[in-house]
Each structure stands twice: as structure tokens, then as C-alpha cells.
Amino acid sequence: MRIHYICLIFVLASKAFAVEPSEILNDTKLEDRARNLSSNIRCLVCQNENIDSSESEFAKDLRLYIRDQLVEGRTDEEIEKFLVSKYGSYILFKPEFTGYNIFLYLLGPFIFIFSFIMILLVFLNPKKGE
Amino acid sequence: MISELGHFLLISAFCLNLGLIANNISTRSVLAGYTRFFNRLESLLFILLSISFLLLIVSFINSDFSVKLVANNSHALKPILYKVAGAWGNHEGSMLLWVLILSVYLFLFQASSSGYPKALLRNVILIQLSTTALFLFYLLILSNPFERLEIPPLNGQDLNPILQDVLLVAHPPILYLGYLGLSIPFSIAVGFLLTNDHKINIVSLIRFWSLVPFVFLTLGILLGSIWAYYELGWGGWWFWDPVENVSLLPWLINLALIHSILILERRSSLLNWTILLSIMGFSFSMIGTFVVRSGLITSVHAFANDPSRGLFILLIIFLAIASSLVIYITKRSNHKNFMNLNFASKELWIIVQNLTLLVIATIVFLGTIWPFIIEAMFDEQVSVGEPFYEVSLTPFVIIFAFMLPIASKIRWKGKNFSNIKTIIGLICISIAFSASAFIWKEFKLLTFIGLFLSSWVCLGSILEFTSYFKSQLNFIDSLKRSPILNSRLIGRTCAHFGFGLLIFGVTAVTSWEVEDIRNVEVGESYYLKSYQIVFKGIDYSVEKNFKKVSGSFEVLNNNKLVGTLLPEKRLYPSRNEVTTEASIKPTFPDDLYMVLGNKIDENAWVVRTYIKPFISFIWLGVILMALGGFISLLSFSSYNKFKA
Numbered sequence: 001m002r003i004h005y006i007c008l009i010f011v012l013a014s015k016a017f018a019v020e021p022s023e024i025l026n027d028t029k030l031e032d033r034a035r036n037l038s039s040n041i042r043c044l045v046c047q048n049e050n051i052d053s054s055e056s057e058f059a060k061d062l063r064l065y066i067r068d069q070l071v072e073g074r075t076d077e078e079i080e081k082f083l084v085s086k087y088g089s090y091i092l093f094k095p096e097f098t099g100y101n102i103f104l105y106l107l108g109p110f111i112f113i114f115s116f117i118m119i120l121l122v123f124l125n126p127k128k129g130e
Numbered sequence: 131m132i133s134e135l136g137h138f139l140l141i142s143a144f145c146l147n148l149g150l151i152a153n154n155i156s157t158r159s160v161l162a163g164y165t166r167f168f169n170r171l172e173s174l175l176f177i178l179l180s181i182s183f184l185l186l187i188v189s190f191i192n193s194d195f196s197v198k199l200v201a202n203n204s205h206a207l208k209p210i211l212y213k214v215a216g217a218w219g220n221h222e223g224s225m226l227l228w229v230l231i232l233s234v235y236l237f238l239f240q241a242s243s244s245g246y247p248k249a250l251l252r253n254v255i256l257i258q259l260s261t262t263a264l265f266l267f268y269l270l271i272l273s274n275p276f277e278r279l280e281i282p283p284l285n286g287q288d289l290n291p292i293l294q295d296v297l298l299v300a301h302p303p304i305l306y307l308g309y310l311g312l313s314i315p316f317s318i319a320v321g322f323l324l325t326n327d328h329k330i331n332i333v334s335l336i337r338f339w340s341l342v343p344f345v346f347l348t349l350g351i352l353l354g355s356i357w358a359y360y361e362l363g364w365g366g367w368w369f370w371d372p373v374e375n376v377s378l379l380p381w382l383i384n385l386a387l388i389h390s391i392l393i394l395e396r397r398s399s400l401l402n403w404t405i406l407l408s409i410m411g412f413s414f415s416m417i418g419t420f421v422v423r424s425g426l427i428t429s430v431h432a433f434a435n436d437p438s439r440g441l442f443i444l445l446i447i448f449l450a451i452a453s454s455l456v457i458y459i460t461k462r463s464n465h466k467n468f469m470n471l472n473f474a475s476k477e478l479w480i481i482v483q484n485l486t487l488l489v490i491a492t493i494v495f496l497g498t499i500w501p502f503i504i505e506a507m508f509d510e511q512v513s514v515g516e517p518f519y520e521v522s523l524t525p526f527v528i529i530f531a532f533m534l535p536i537a538s539k540i541r542w543k544g545k546n547f548s549n550i551k552t553i554i555g556l557i558c559i560s561i562a563f564s565a566s567a568f569i570w571k572e573f574k575l576l577t578f579i580g581l582f583l584s585s586w587v588c589l590g591s592i593l594e595f596t597s598y599f600k601s602q603l604n605f606i607d608s609l610k611r612s613p614i615l616n617s618r619l620i621g622r623t624c625a626h627f628g629f630g631l632l633i634f635g636v637t638a639v640t641s642w643e644v645e646d647i648r649n650v651e652v653g654e655s656y657y658l659k660s661y662q663i664v665f666k667g668i669d670y671s672v673e674k675n676f677k678k679v680s681g682s683f684e685v686l687n688n689n690k691l692v693g694t695l696l697p698e699k700r701l702y703p704s705r706n707e708v709t710t711e712a713s714i715k716p717t718f719p720d721d722l723y724m725v726l727g728n729k730i731d732e733n734a735w736v737v738r739t740y741i742k743p744f745i746s747f748i749w750l751g752v753i754l755m756a757l758g759g760f761i762s763l764l765s766f767s768s769y770n771k772f773k774a
Contacts, residue, residue, distance in 0.1 A: 018364075020727070020736060021648045040517045048371050050515070053364040093515030095500075101512070104500050108493040108522060115485050123471040123478055 018053050023063055030070045037066055037076055040093050041083065050093060133197045136185035137276040140226075143178040143233075144270055146171065147263045154256045172240060172255070175262070176233040183230050186275055187217045196282035199223060199275050205288035205704050207675040215299040216289050221439075222275035224302060228419070229269055231303075231310040232262045239314055243335060250330055254314075254321030261313055264446045272439050288704040291676070297357045305350030305377065309415040311343025312380055315387065316412035319405045320454045323461040333395045334766070336408060340387045341763050343411075347381045348756040356749060363710040363725045365645075365740045367748060370516045375498045376418035382491040383411045386484045388759075393477050396542055399469050400481075402462045407484075409454050414491075416447040421498070474544040479537035486530045493522050524576070531583040531633060534626060535590025556593065560585040571642065580637025587630030595623040617765040625758025628751040635747030644741040647727075651734045659741055661722065662686040663695075668735065676700045678711075681726045681735060685715060692717050697726040697737075721745045 019038075025031040035052060041062060043054035051059035062083075069079050083091050095101040150172060186199075190213045195201040203223075204216045217223045236258045243251065269275070315336050322332050354374070359367040368374060387407040393400045420443050471478045497514045504512050535556065539549050547553070564581035571577070598619055646658050655664040666682040683695040698711035715722040720741050727736030 018727070018738070019647055024647060040515075042513045042515065048369070048515070053366075088511060090511035090513050093513050094517035094521065095512050095514060100504065100508070104496060104514070104518075105522060107496055108489050108526070111492060112485065112489045112526070115489075116482065119478070119481055119485065123469060123481065124473070 018055060019063065020060075023060075023067065025067055025071070027071075030067070033076060034063070034067050034070055037070075037079060038063060040080070041066075042091050042093055044087060044091060132185050132192075133189050133194065133276040133278065136182045136189075137274065139178050139182040139185070140266070140270060140274075140276070143175055143182065144263070144266045146175050146178065147259060147266055150175065151256065151259050151263060154252060154259065172259075173237050176230075176237040179226075179230040179233050183217070183226055186223060186226060187214055189276075190214060190217045193286065194282075195284070195286050196278055198277045198279045201279055201283050201286045203289050204286040205675060206285055207704075208288065208294070209674065211296070211299060212289060212294045215294075218302050219289050219293050219298070222269075222273045222277075224306075225265070225269050225273050226275050227303065227306055228310065229262060229265050231306050232258070232265065232313060235310055235314050236262065239317075239339070246332075246335065247325075247327075247330055249327070250321060250325045250332075252321075253324045254317045257317035257320045257324075258313060261317070261450060264450065268442055268446055272442055285704075288675070288702065291700065291702040291705060291707050291709050292361055295357060295361055297353050301350060301353040301357060304346055304353060308343045308345075308347030308350045309377075309380060309418065311339070311346055312384060312412040312415050314339040314342075315408035316454070319408035320457055323405065323457050326461060328401065328463045328465065333391060336404065337388070337391050337395070338763065338766050340384055340391065340408070340411070341759050344381075344384055344388060345756050345759040345763070347377070347384065348752060348759065351377050351381060352749065352752045352756070355752075359745075360712050360714055361709075363712050365643075365712070365723050365725075365742065367639075367745070370497075370519045372421060372498050375494050376414070376421050379414040379418065379491055379495055380411050382487050382494070383407055383414055386487040386491075387411055389480050390484050393480055397469055397477060399477075401465075402458075403484075405462065406458060409451075409458060413447075413451045413454070414495075416450060420444055420447050472543075472545050474540055474547045476537060476540050476542045476544060479533055479540065483530065483533055483537060486526055486533070490523060490526050490530070493526070494519070497522070528579060528583065531587055531629070534587050534629070535594075538594050538622070538626065539590065552593065552597075556586060556589050560589060574641060577637055577641040580633055580641070584630045584634035584637060587633060588627050591623045591626035591630065595619065618762050621758045621760070621762030621765070623758070624761055625755045628754025628758060630751070631747045631754065632751030635744050635749075635751055638744035638747065639742055642743045646739045648737060649730050649734050650737045653733075658739055659720075660687055661692070661741070662689075663739065665735075665737070666694075675704065676702045679726070681737070683713075683724060683737075685717075685722055687717070692722075695722060695724045697724045699726055716746055718746065719744050 025034065038052035039050050041051045043049045043051045043056055043059040045056050045058045046054050051062045066079055080092065089096060095104060097105060189197045189200050190204055191210065193200065193204060193206045193213065199220060199222050203220045204213055218227045236255065239258065240255065318332060318336055318339060322330065355367050358369065387404065390400055390404050390407055394404050469477055497518055500514050501512055504510050536553060539553060540547065560582050563585040564578050567581055644659055648656065650656065650665045652665050652667055655662055664684040664686070666684055669680050669682065671678055678698050678700045680696050680698040685692045685695060693715040695713040695715055697713040700709045700711060702709070710725055712723055712725045720743050723740040723742055725738045727738060729735055
């Protein structure tokens with residue numbers, strides 16, 4: 001709830017506006033990468049927005065930071081790693097494929113493959129007489 | 131007085147509800163038949179709740195700020211439509227609507243299903259009454275919509291401005307008609323188990339009552355999505371917000387149910403599975419409500435702020451789900467009816483389709499609750515958002531869509547792929563269609579797959595439709611001969627074709643969207659694809675309950691005027707909130723979408739313009755899906771006529 005209020009204050013105090021023209025890089029390839037990265041990064045002071053669409057100052061700072069780093073030649077992974085080390089894994093919308101998150105990624109495919117095999121076993125060769 | 135009367139009616143409805151339950155349980159041994167007298171009393175429940183809800187609306191229209199709910203959610207200057215909608219744009223009011231719709235469905239169910247065994251009907255009604263009683267109890271104890279304030283304020287606090295919208299007036303009631311429509315298959319399933327007679331044929335009962343919520347849920351989700359598209363100003367139409375996810379879950383389960391019931395109908399198999407899906411559908415509806423209302427998540431939908439309420443709702447839901455599952459486990463049918471299936475049989479493909487839907491639902495559900503699980507277990511915070519769902523769901527959606535035309539083309543109890551030539555032919559045509567798009571566009575694998583699937587699903591459904599009539603001697607003759615089969619066939623074709631269009635729209639928008647952000651001065655013009663956009667001017671004005679700035683932009687295509695875009699920013703002084711109103715010009719096939727940003731100086735503004743190709747196909751596809759469900763429903767009325 002606290003985060004919610006902080007966000008409200010930000011929205012009212014600063015009328016910043018999503019991605020602004022002054023932020024956009026001239027190099028379209030880098031800009032595309034910046035947009036792509038931004039869509040995975042959560043605005044920590046907002047409800048459920050990525051920094052690309054958020055209007056907060058926090059998001060603006062991160063957008064500028066990402067672009068600075070891209071211009072300096074950092075890779076996407078390096079930038080994400082740095083952000084995670086600074087703000088925690090909460091900042092990424094797509095959890096890293098490590099630790100307990102592996103369960104999150106693999107449960108669906110596991111259920112699918114397991115049940116698929118079970119279905120074939122049960123229905124393709126039912127025991128005679130049943 | 132009005133609100134006291136409303137409260138009194140609520141209490142009476144609750145007493146009546148308890149009485150009906152007691153009557154339902156006690157009379158089963160004494161009275162053989164279910165008398166008409168008690169039938170009337172159950173419609174009285176619906177009448178009491180409707181009047182109570184109408185009285186709440188009247189309080190909103192009168193702007194009676196001595197009622198706490200009105201004071202918190204309305205404003206004297208608000209347009210009348212939004213005053214009315216204020217009645218359900220908040221927690222207490224929407225819970226009253228929830229209970230009301232439960233009783234509406236009870237009423238409709240009773241009125242329409244007289245031909246079934248009395249024992250079954252009585253049990254179904256008992257379950258529906260008990261669910262209604264649980265939520266009515268909650269409403270009276272913890273969220274009374276008619277609560278008074280000792281000192282009424284001069285004016286209300288107003289409804290959240292982004293909710294003041296025509297679509298959002300209709301969105302909650304329609305979505306609720308969907309959510310709560312699922313209560314009937316749930317009650318049928320549990321009532322059926324309680325009856326302990328597995329010989330009763332409940333196929334058409336469940337089929338009918340699962341198609342009704344399908345239509346409403348689909349439309350309700352669609353309205354929410356269109357609203358998000360033009361109101362939130364980000365140009366997206368699905369955000370994987372937890373609240374969106376929980377509305378998707380019952381929809382997915384219901385979709386699985388609608389298809390599994392076909393196997394029950396044809397092969398009298400998968401009875402337990404169908405029952406379980408019926409129970410799960412409404413369970414997910416209730417879980418959805420809990421997530422929305424508990425305050426666990428913050429979003430525009432989260433209006434409950436009192437944690438004790440969340441706990442109580444959790445308790446109700448736990449009670450309902452747990453008891454129905456216990457009944458399922460103890461009373462389910464032990465009769466084993468294994469089908470002997472072949473790879474070429476429709477049954478097998480529908481079962482795998484069911485599995486795919488359930489896996490998709492599992493991923494969505496797990497993703498939605500994952501942050502809570504991690505926080506509870508490891509005291510860490512993680513986020514799960516759009517990029518996660520894109521990565522994990524795409525493969526299963528592809529599998530799902532690929533299976534669809536094959537599953538609908540092959541035969542029940544099929545032994546071999548007799549249609550293999552048609553299927554291969556369709557695949558070739560679809561690949562050609564998909565590849566041809568890259569003459570103009572840059573190649574991307576996912577775009578290719580998406581286009582292929584959309585053409586494959588659309589063509590497949592059309593072909594199935596035409597091949598059915600080819601086998602008949604005469605189109606009109608066959609229509610007359612089997613009205614049931616035809617309305618089902620038309621409904622199915624329509625829904626499947628709509629799904630194909632949906633895939634096409636999603637693929638086109640995500641692959642070929644154009645975005646432009648720039649500073650524009652009044653009088654300046656710029657080009658986007660083939661469109662020329664001219665900034666004509668800016669206008670300030672004061673409306674009834676807000677102030678606004680609106681820009682005026684002319685759009686030209688090949689020097690011909692296509693239309694004018696009027697994006698707005700609004701300030702609602704009653705809440706001190708600023709909202710952006712995107713301006714959208716649908717020029718088939720593209721949507722032009724414009725948002726007004728910040729003022730740079732007297733003459734210059736930041737402007738965001740999007741070109742969204744084929745986004746209308748998304749809406750159209752979903753509408754066709756709902757329409758398909760509706761047409762299938764017609765088969766029931768023609769069935770009755772047919773019998774007569």
C-alpha cells in the first residue's frame with residue numbers, strides 16, 4: 001500500500017510523461033534495444049507499469065540510465081544484472097531463470113508433457129475387457 | 131428512508147434465503163414433489179434483491195451523501211449515467227450486484243429446466259441457494275452498502291475519473307453475468323454428485339449453462355480490454371495485470387468444459403472430468419473476486435481496503451471450494467468407461483486440447499500468485515509481468531491453435547486420417563499466405579507462425595462448414611431437416627473463425643505497430659508511414675466536472691483528409707487527478723492512436739502517435755467468438771421446437 005501512495009505523490013508532483021522526445025537516442029538500433037529492455041523493467045514506485053509507460057521521475061531516471069549505458073557499449077544482460085544488484089529481482093518483470101523461479105518456468109511444460117504421455121498411455125492402449 | 135428500506139430488504143432476503151435452504155433440506159423426505167409455492171418464494175428472493183439494488187441506484191441518482199457509499203463514490207456534478215454506474219463501481223455495491231446476479235441465475239435456472247428429475251433439481255437449487263446465502267451473509271456483516279454517515283458531507287468524493295467511461299458502465303455487470311453464470315454449472319455438478327444417481331443425463335443441462343457464461347465472460351473481458359486500449363493511453367489492449375489474469379482463468383476453464391462436454395455427449399465418457407471442470411470454473415471466478423477485493427494487489431480494481439474483509443472472503447471461498455471438492459472425491463462416479471482411441475479420433479484431440487487449456491491456465495495462475503508465494507516463503511519480492519507470459523504461453527497457444535482445425539476436421543472414433551489430403555492442402559495454402567506477407571515486410575519467425583496459424587484456423591473452420599453442406603443434397607433442405615446440428619455448426623464455425631481473426635490481429639499489431647514520439651509545434655506537420663499529420667491547434671475548456679486541454683490534429687492520406695484526432699488531457703478537481711484521453715481514428719485496416727503529452731512551451735507539445743495495424747481484428751475476432759457461443763445457444767430453442 002505504501003508504494004501506492006508514493007506513486008500517487010509522484011504522479012501529482014511531476015507531470016513527466018512516459019518516454020519523452022528528448023530521451024530518444026539517434027541510433028535506432030540502440031533505441032530499439034533500450035525500448036526492449038525498458039519493457040522488462042518495473043517502475044518501482046508505480047502499480048504495475050514498466051518504465052517505458054510510467055510517468056514517474058524514477059522511471060525517467062532509469063530510462064536515461066539505460067540509454068547512457070547502452071551508448072557506453074554495455075550489453076543488455078550487464079544492465080539488467082546491475083539493476084537487479086541495486087534494486088533486487090523485483091525490478092524485472094520476467095524473473096531470472098534461476099533458483100526457485102525455475103519451478104515457475106517449468107511447471108507448465110512439465111504438466112503438459114507428463115499428462116500428454118499419460119493420456120496416450122490410458123487412451124491409446126486401454127486394457128481389454130474394460 | 132430509501133437506504134433503510136434497501137437494508138431491510140437485504141436482511142429479509144437473507145432470512146428468506148435461509149428459510150428456503152431449511153425448506154429444501156427438510157421437505158425432501160416429507161414432500162415428494164417440489165411444490166409451486168416454494169418456486170414462487172425463490173423468485174421472491176430475486177425480487178427482494180433487485181428492489182434493494184434499485185434503491186441503492188436511487189440513492190446514487192439523488193446524490194444522497196448521508197449514505198457512506200454515495201459520499202465516497204459519487205459527486206453532485208457527475209453526469210447521471212456515471213451516478214448510476216457508481217452503484218457498482220465500488221466494493222459494497224458490486225458485491226450487492228454479485229448476490230443479485232446469483233439470484234437471477236437461480237431464477238432463470240428454475241424457470242427453464244423443468245424436465246429434469248426433481249431430486250436433481252432440488253439439489254442444484256440447494257447448492258445455488260447456499261452460495262447465495264454465504265455471500266449475502268458477508269454483504270450484511272462486513273460490507274453493508276446502505277451504511278449511513280452521521281454527518282453527511284456537502285459533496286461526494288467522486289468516482290475514480292478513469293472509471294468514468296461508458297464502456298466501464300457496462301463492463302462490470304456483463305463480466306459478473308459471466309463469472310456468476312459459472313455458478314450454475316458448479317451447482318449442477320455438485321447437485322448431481324449429491325443426487326448419487328450417475329445415470330441422469332446432465333449433458334445438455336451443463337452444455338447450455340456453460341455456453342451462457344462463455345458469451346458474457348468473453349464480452350466482459352472484451353469491454354475491459356477495449357477500455358484499457360483507449361483509456362490508459364499506452365495503446366496496449368492486454369497488460370497481464372493480475373486482475374486481467376484472474377478474469378482469464380475461469381474463461382479458460384469454461385472453454386475446456388465446453389469442449390469436454392462434447393465427449394461426454396458422444397461417448398458418455400469423461401463424466402468425472404467434466405464435473406471437475408464445472409467445479410473449477412466457478413472456483414476460479416470466486417478466487418478472482420478474492421484477488422480483486424482482498425487488497426492483496428493494487429490496481430484500479432482493488433477497492434477493498436479492510437484486511438478483515440479479505441480474510442472473510444477467503445474463508446467463504448475456501449468453504450465453498452473445499453466442500454465441493456470433498457463431495458467430488460467421495461461421490462464421483464467409479465464407473466470406468468475407457469475409450470479405445472486412435473490418433474485419428476476427435477476424442478483424443480479434444481482431450482489434448484483440454485490439457486493445453488489447463489496448462490495455459492496453470493501458467494497464468496502460477497504467474498499471478500508467484501509474487502505472493504515467494505514473499506510468503508522466502509520474504510523476497512519478485513515481479514511477474516508481460517515478458518514472462520509472452521515467453522511461457524506462446525508455445526502452448528501455438529500448439530492449441532495448430533490442433534484446432536485438425537481436431538474439428540477428423541471424425542469421432544476415427545481410425546485413420548481420411549482427410550489427410552485436405553489437411554495438407556490447407557497447411558500449404560496457409561504457408562503460402564503467411565510467406566507472401568514478407569514480400570513487403572521484414573521476416574520474423576513469430577510473425578510467420580502467427581500468420582500461418584491465423585490462416586490455418588480461419589480456412590479450417592470455413593472448410594469444415596462448407597464440406598458439411600456439400601454432403602447434404604440441398605442447403606435449404608438440410609437447414610430444415612436438422613436445425614440443431616446447423617446452429618451448432620454455425621456457432622462453432624463462427625467462434626473458431628473469430629479465434630483465427632484474433633490471432634491475426636495480435637500478430638499484426640505486435641509485429642507491425644509504428645510508434646512515434648516527438649515535440650510538435652502548432653501548425654507543424656509530420657509524416658508517419660503514408661499519413662501526414664498536421665497540428666492545427668490547442669484548445670482549453672471547462673466541462674461539468676472536469677477541465678480539459680485538447681489538441682486538434684488533421685490526418686491526411688495521399689492529400690485526402692482521413693479525419694481529425696482530438697487527444698485530451700483532463701483534470702478532475704474533485705480528486706485532483708489528471709487523465710489522458712487518447713484519440714483514436716480507425717481507418718481500416720490501421721488504427722491511428724494519439725496521446726497528448728506535456729506542454730513544452732506556448733506552442734509546442736509532446737505528442738505520441740501510434741499506427742496500429744489490424745487491431746480491429748482483435749475486437750472483431752472476440753466478438754465472433756461470443757457470437758458463436760450465442761448461436762450455439764440457439765440450438766437449444768430449436769431443439770425444443772424440433773421435439774414439439
